[in-house]
Amino acid sequence: MARAPFVIAGTEIKAGTRATVEVPVAKLYTHTPLHIPVEVVHGRRDGPVLMVCGAIHGDEINGVEIVRRVLRNSALRHLRGTLVAVPIVNIFGFVQRSRYLPDRRDLNRCFPGSESGSLGGRIAYLLRTQIMEHVTHIIDLHTGAIHRFNLPQVRAELKNPETARMAEAFGAPVIINAGLREGSLRAYADSLDIPVVTFEGGEALRFDEVVITSGVKGVIRVMRELEMVPQKKGPRAPKKRSETAANSQWVRADIDGIMRPVASLGQKVRKGQRLAMVADPFGEAEVAITSPCSGIVICVNNLPLVNEGEAIYHIARFDELSEAEKAMDYFRSSVEAEVSEAVVPVHPWDELQK
Ligand SMILES: [Zn+2]
DSSP states (O other): OOOOOEEETTEEEOTTEEEEEEEEEEEOTTSOEEEEEEEEEEOSEEEEEEEEEEOSSTTOOHHHHHHHHHHTOGGGGGOEEEEEEESOSOHHHHHHTOSSOTTSOOGGGOOSOOTTSOHHHHHHHHHHHHTGGGOSEEEEEEOOOTTEEEEEEEEEOTTSHHHHHHHHHHOOSEEEEOOOOTTSHHHHHHHTTOOEEEEEEEOTTOOOHHHHHHHHHHHHHHHHHTTSSOOOOSSOOOSOOOEEESEEEEEEOSSOEEEEEOSOTTOEEOTTOEEEEEEOTTSSSEEEEEOSSSEEEEEEEOOSEEOTTOEEEEEEEOSSHHHHHHHHHHHIIIIIHHHHHHOOOSSGGGGGGO
16 A cells, blocks of 8 residues: 655645645735745655754754755655655744844744744744654754854754664764753654754854765764665774763853964863963963863854853863764764865865865
8 A cells, every 4th residue: 555645734745756845934024925945755665754954043054955965865765754854944034144033032942832922932833733743753953153163963862762873873973962951842852752863063154064064964874774765885884973972061261352262173172271362452461261171172163252251162071082082083084085075165275274
């Protein structure tokens, strides 16, 4: 018997086909209707129903490109189950190039939402009733905040074994066992017992090829783990791509000033090691920012102008730092090698830095 069609916002997608569905959200005050575009790839054979979504924070655009590339991936020709791709959840923020909604709310704090709630609450309600409550697994794609660059990393509540399995399969160098924030998509999915992982990488309003490549590979690896797409032929990759952090800590600027970074993203640092210098414009008052712990740098601030108290480095701590270093080395050799072949350098001096 043929597999039943997948229904979303009143549209039926037959088994073995794909379709783009415009899920109506709201109207702009110009009376222009607004939709969340969703692409559904409904496999011929039964299997998991995976939602992959991006830009719930409207300026976090790496996920949008990750979704685009996943949808063009040839592995989907043999799809078992269903892929529900939502490249842009916060359509308002995306148009405005902003993390937030027009009422300045964070859509990722509006779940579960309600039909008669705030704008964010209504979008959350729509997303969960139309899509989330009909899927079996979720990958939520994020990017760092503005001026902050995240090392590719997976955040997940590892108590759920299926979530832990997805996090491990994704293969980002670092996994953070992250608690659930009330009102977030991740917390709501978890409350429904839907396994969910969040991928973080790069910086808001910027594309980064290493981040995008690792995101695409991660999504496909999770689909392979869930047996939605066929196993890769050829030699098997080493199982150990990721190391799970024990915890993480933000390092803040002690004074206002102009920052010169010393440590870089992905670098191993020791407790007390210099991360950056902060000085006044004359160089008379100068303070070294040092690491409060040993670990791997998982986020750097790219804006040299800092205020006292501002978070400028994020350090992940590990029980076995040498294992985390190995995961970083593996990440560099695998993803970066691939990227260098595929990308035209944006700056002519990118080549010089190699
Ligand atoms: Zn985000």
